[in-house]
Amino acid sequence: MARSGRPRGFDRDAALDGAMHLFWEHGYEGASLAVLRHAMGDISSASFYAAFGSKEALYRETLARYLDKHGGIVGALDDETLSPRSRLEQALLASVAVQTDPAHPKGCMLTLSAMVSSEAGAPTRDLTRAEREITRQALQRCIAAGMRVGDLEPATDIAGLTALYDGLVLGISIQARDGVPADTLRAAIGHAMAAWDTQCRASSHPEAPRRQH
Numbered sequence: 001m002a003r004s005g006r007p008r009g010f011d012r013d014a015a016l017d018g019a020m021h022l023f024w025e026h027g028y029e030g031a032s033l034a035v036l037r038h039a040m041g042d043i044s045s046a047s048f049y050a051a052f053g054s055k056e057a058l059y060r061e062t063l064a065r066y067l068d069k070h071g072g073i074v075g076a077l078d079d080e081t082l083s084p085r086s087r088l089e090q091a092l093l094a095s096v097a098v099q100t101d102p103a104h105p106k107g108c109m110l111t112l113s114a115m116v117s118s119e120a121g122a123p124t125r126d127l128t129r130a131e132r133e134i135t136r137q138a139l140q141r142c143i144a145a146g147m148r149v150g151d152l153e154p155a156t157d158i159a160g161l162t163a164l165y166d167g168l169v170l171g172i173s174i175q176a177r178d179g180v181p182a183d184t185l186r187a188a189i190g191h192a193m194a195a196w197d198t199q200c201r202a203s204s205h206p207e208a209p210r211r212q213h
Contacts, residue, residue, distance in 0.1 A: 010041070010043065010047065010051070011041065012051065014040075014041065015040035015041055015043065015051070016040075016061060016062055016065050017065070018036075018039035018040045018041065019031075019036050019039060019040050019058055019059075019062050020062035020063075020065055020066055020109070021039070021104055021105055022035065022036055022039045023059055023062055023063075023109065023113050024066065024104065024105040024107075024109040024112070024113060025105040027112065027113045027114065028059055028113055028114045028121055028124045029118065029121055033045075033048070033055055036048075036055070036058070056123060056124065059113075059114075059124055060124075060127065063109065063110070063113075063127065063128070063131070066109045066110070067110070067131065070098050070104075070109075071110065072094060072098075073091045073092075073094060073095050073135060073138070073169070074134060074135055074138040076090055076091035076094055077091045077135075077138040077139060077141065077142045078138060078141065078142075080145075083149075083151065084142050084143070084145040084146035084149065084151055085146060085151060085193070085196055087142055088139070088142050088143075088165065088193075088196065089189065089193055091142075092165070092168065092169070092172075092189045092192070093186060093189060095108075095169055095172055096172055096176075096182055096185045096186055096189065097182070099172055099173055099176040100176050100181075100182040100185065106176045106177045106179075107173040107174065107176045107177035108169075108170075108172075108173035108176075110128055110131050110132060110135075111128075111132070111170055111173040111174075112173060112174075112177065113128065114127070114128045115128070132170075135166070135169065136162060136166050139162045139165050139166055139169075140158060140159075140162045143156070143158050143161050143162055143165075144158055146196070151200060152196070152199045152200060153199050153200070156199045161195065161196070161199070164192065164195055165192065168188070168189070168192050172185055172188075
């Protein structure tokens with residue numbers, strides 16, 4: 001009888017991790033079905049479609065897995081046990097730690113895997129764009145919280161600061177992929193936090209470094 005469905009010993013989690021790393025490293029369109037099936041434990045074509053349905057469905061599942069395992073920046077930005085400045089700084093530092101970790105591909109899967117593609121890849125572009133907007137909104141909430149609790153001046157340009165830190169998050173991904181050292185990226189975060197400190201109220205935020213006069 002012909003075999004169908006999943007092979008004996010099929011490990012779905014291991015298969016998803018293999019596919020996630022491949023999409024992360026080579027992008028949605030750069031990962032062929034043949035190479036994906038090999039990375040997922042040499043599963044057959046029939047097993048692949050029985051378990052995941054399609055390449056796009058697999059990508060969506062691996063992206064959700066990536067966000068669950070490695071995409072904690074939004075949770076950090078919304079952590080109300082910390083001051084707004086601390087949660088922003090810690091979220092950025094955590095992003096560097098993940099994106100420079102040698103245990104998996106460098107950079108951010110959300111940023112790199114579907115930014116540019118053919119028209120056939122439009123659904124994955126839309127998906128990652130929507131997820132990046134979630135991060136952008138979390139950054140905006142964090143900055144707005146800084147104003148609400150009195151850390152930042154009422155005239156602070158929320159949209160401008162959001163764009164600055166969002167650009168940093170996206171830039172970390174590209175620089176990490178290019179091999180820029182983690183220490184350099186952490187130093188960049190220190191400089192970027194100075195933009196927050198310049199918007200502090202005259203009384204100054206206790207966490208912000210004192211300016212020399």
